Amino acid sequence: MIENASQLASLVLQEAGNSGPALANKGAAALAVGLAAFGAGYAERGIGAAAVGAIAEDEDLFVQALILTVLPETLVIFALVAVFLV
Template identity: 50%
Template structure:
């Protein structure tokens, strides 16, 4: 029960951090767009920048939360399996790595979104 409360608290903390970073980027976008609009012939609409930054923050944050949940559940089962059969280490390591891949996919998509905004 104690671990579940800690997991929920970490997820809430991560969501709050994500919301803070997202709101910071949401209000920073018009300032960036105003600075680039004066010097560039093709300026991006500040609304597009806002939603682009918000999408990148959401992709990164939600994929990290999903990966954390997946690694927590797979890792707990993996430790239980390794306690009974230590020779399963290689297979268990692959499963934990696949769960961590969710966060890597989110970061890749976030980088693609941010590159498209520039």
């Protein structure tokens, strides 16, 4: 177990002579977009439930509920734009 821990530490700390990054550029971009999509989905979970409840009470709140439901998706769009700019 100790031998594996030292190998893992050298891999994480990059002491094995490789001075490159732990993630390649495409891997970091994929991680950024994936985390942004996960965060948007997590936020939309609560917003969607509240929006449906508000619309059930008062149909005049449809536009506000739609806007609040679409807002988290802009995070994913911004992440995709950042990936294409970098």
